[in-house]
Amino acid sequence: MAGVVSLLPGVLALAEPAHAAPDAVPGATHLDPVRVTYLSHCGGCHGIEGRSGNTFVPMLRDHVGAFACTPEGREYLIRVPGVSMSLIRDDQELANVMNFIMFELGGESTPPGFKPYTAAEVHVWRQHPLSVPDFMQRRADMLARSLSACQASRAQAKPGGAG
Numbered sequence: 001m002a003g004v005v006s007l008l009p010g011v012l013a014l015a016e017p018a019h020a021a022p023d024a025v026p027g028a029t030h031l032d033p034v035r036v037t038y039l040s041h042c043g044g045c046h047g048i049e050g051r052s053g054n055t056f057v058p059m060l061r062d063h064v065g066a067f068a069c070t071p072e073g074r075e076y077l078i079r080v081p082g083v084s085m086s087l088i089r090d091d092q093e094l095a096n097v098m099n100f101i102m103f104e105l106g107g108e109s110t111p112p113g114f115k116p117y118t119a120a121e122v123h124v125w126r127q128h129p130l131s132v133p134d135f136m137q138r139r140a141d142m143l144a145r146s147l148s149a150c151q152a153s154r155a156q157a158k159p160g161g162a163g
């Protein structure tokens with residue numbers, strides 16, 4: 001520990017050289033605060049890229065957006081305990097993390113035209129963490145309703161499409 005601390009002044013002195021050397025990995029020194037918040041508060045369970053693998057933690061990558069075609073699904077994603085009870089206490093910051101999840105990790109699963117979460121929505125919904133005995137059943141039912149709403153609106157967007 002003492003070794004690390006004593007190195008710090010040298011590191012800090014190097015942090016802003018007059019002519020910054022290009023990053024060996026492009027962008028590696030530019031840490032996006034929203035991603036960092038996701039990584040530190042959510043990534044431990046959900047995976048650094050939203051891929052939680054074969055665990056009981058749901059996959060966010062290319063999946064999470066499937067809930068967002070109904071108002072109840074949109075609300076569910078905020079009320080789920082990992083989100084509503086998160087130690088990210090600032091509503092705007094939590095909205096930013098959720099929008100990162102929806103737009104960056106959700107991929108194709110996020111419906112076109114999805115409106116970003118606002119701090120006001122987060123503020124209201126997080127006060128009601130979803131806590132029901134039949135949680136997994138409720139989640140499955142909500143997902144099914146949202147998926148059919150997604151399908152319906154995609155079919156409407158392409159009139160004449162056979163499906």
Ligand code: HEC
Nearest residue numbers: 041042045056057058064077080081082083086088097139
């Ligand atoms: C301790 C592990 C853990 C952490 C940390 C965690 N989650 Fe989760 N998350 C889960 C589990 C498990 C579920 C499934 C629902 C449940 O059992 O609560 C879940 C469900 C979700 C869902 C709903 C997805 C679905 O398919 O049902 C979202 C969205 C979500 N988490 C986002 C987040 C965000 C954002 C954070 C950070 C602020 C976070 N989670 C932190 C474990 C975690």
